[in-house]
Amino acid sequence: MNSLSSSRAFGLLLRRDLLLAYRRRSEIANPLIFFVLITSLFPLGLGADAVVLRTIGPGVIWVAALLASLLSLDGMFRSDFEDGSLEQFMLSAHPVSILVMAKVFAHWLVTGLPLLAVSPLLGVLLSIPVEGIGMLLLTLLLGTPVLSLIGAVGVALTVGLRQGGVILSLLVLPLYVPVLIFATDAVGTTVAGIPVTAQLYILAAMLVLAVSLAPLATAASLRVSLS
Amino acid sequence: MIHFFHQLSSPRYFYDFAGRLIPWLVVACLLCMIPGLYLGLVEAPPDYQQGDSYRIMFIHVPAAWMSLFIYMVMAVSGAIGLIWRIKLAEVISIASAPIGASFTFLALATGSLWGKPMWGTWWVWDARLTSELLLLFLYLGVMALYNAIEDRRTAARAAAILALVGIVNIPIIHYSVEWWNTLHQGPTVTKLDKPSIHLSMLIPLLLMAVAFKLYYAFLVLMRARCEVLRREKNSRWVKDLAGEAT
Numbered sequence: 001m002n003s004l005s006s007s008r009a010f011g012l013l014l015r016r017d018l019l020l021a022y023r024r025r026s027e028i029a030n031p032l033i034f035f036v037l038i039t040s041l042f043p044l045g046l047g048a049d050a051v052v053l054r055t056i057g058p059g060v061i062w063v064a065a066l067l068a069s070l071l072s073l074d075g076m077f078r079s080d081f082e083d084g085s086l087e088q089f090m091l092s093a094h095p096v097s098i099l100v101m102a103k104v105f106a107h108w109l110v111t112g113l114p115l116l117a118v119s120p121l122l123g124v125l126l127s128i129p130v131e132g133i134g135m136l137l138l139t140l141l142l143g144t145p146v147l148s149l150i151g152a153v154g155v156a157l158t159v160g161l162r163q164g165g166v167i168l169s170l171l172v173l174p175l176y177v178p179v180l181i182f183a184t185d186a187v188g189t190t191v192a193g194i195p196v197t198a199q200l201y202i203l204a205a206m207l208v209l210a211v212s213l214a215p216l217a218t219a220a221s222l223r224v225s226l227s
Numbered sequence: 228m229i230h231f232f233h234q235l236s237s238p239r240y241f242y243d244f245a246g247r248l249i250p251w252l253v254v255a256c257l258l259c260m261i262p263g264l265y266l267g268l269v270e271a272p273p274d275y276q277q278g279d280s281y282r283i284m285f286i287h288v289p290a291a292w293m294s295l296f297i298y299m300v301m302a303v304s305g306a307i308g309l310i311w312r313i314k315l316a317e318v319i320s321i322a323s324a325p326i327g328a329s330f331t332f333l334a335l336a337t338g339s340l341w342g343k344p345m346w347g348t349w350w351v352w353d354a355r356l357t358s359e360l361l362l363l364f365l366y367l368g369v370m371a372l373y374n375a376i377e378d379r380r381t382a383a384r385a386a387a388i389l390a391l392v393g394i395v396n397i398p399i400i401h402y403s404v405e406w407w408n409t410l411h412q413g414p415t416v417t418k419l420d421k422p423s424i425h426l427s428m429l430i431p432l433l434l435m436a437v438a439f440k441l442y443y444a445f446l447v448l449m450r451a452r453c454e455v456l457r458r459e460k461n462s463r464w465v466k467d468l469a470g471e472a473t
Contacts, residue, residue, distance in 0.1 A: 153392055157372060157385050167368075167375050171389060174364035177357075178399065209395070217392050220309075224384045
């Protein structure tokens, strides 16, 4: 048991979570359907004017992605908390932040990556031009891992609570806003034909910051929640 | 000195000490606030562009400073509570949150009142306004999380972690007017070279800033005293205190 290296533990936990997700496919599909549904509500509510849709499109897709990510977050630690395996993770010899990292990565693969796959389609539906769709994909690629990482902190803080869902959105959404601002700004600026390196660098910086700090904060929050 | 801090971190000693300190802080706060308000609202000359309506800044600017300052106090004392498990740091951290939220709201509300005649709108989605609004949400999140968890100590530690995570927003608010060229005007006092504000306006502004700091100081001590009593309600000294009162 002691010979298990931390990177191997990371891999095993990642594999376990992906396997669990694969066994419960409908739960994966729900946030994705939610994402598509929310986005398709906007043309219905605002009218099908292509010019309007093009200007609000990136924002709509990003807000929908935010909400879909929020919806799927709650399950990140919930079942592990309920069956007690979360406590076993805390007791293991490996740094909790590495195990958290594996869980967050699995969560992103299961919920963030599918969003990326669907979003070009939604981009077309909202008549975003092609170069805008490319940039949308790039911002989603940089941004959705940040959402999962920040969300993990929020979930870890609320995992022991009975109605954690509402509080979770109150905790996490304000922290999501910077990602939303820079990502949608990048897409809008690309469509206007202006270079967007600054916004992309800031998004990348947020990702680096979140990867390096959020697992530590999540591990600390789990310790508090399970104490 | 170290002995003093050790004593202060004992809830009972803190309760007595804060009780004696509060009246002095109240007096000092009034001594700054009354001349500050008089100089600001009556004596200071009207602005050459904005006339008299700029005077709201004597409330608005110190409130905005306080919103950031209190967040830092909350996060730092929360961190102290997390690391060294000092109960009193947790108490100060959690007692600060509603006061900070109030100052943030005050800054937003006065800014909006000023914005209507000056910018012609109550609200714009400008970088500084938006980030200040986010600060309000962060405060509300910390308070909501603290109230959602039953065990006081666990709740305080969870809230402290959240406050520390939210600290990334503070530099964004502080530098938003320099990084982004937005509608909100740039800093005129807190910069390294000479302040670009006239002395007759600077003095009341600074007086008000000190007054707000003192106001926060006695308010947080009062709230912390209540919180200490609530947490220590089963201890002997609180029971003795309650016995004296009845």
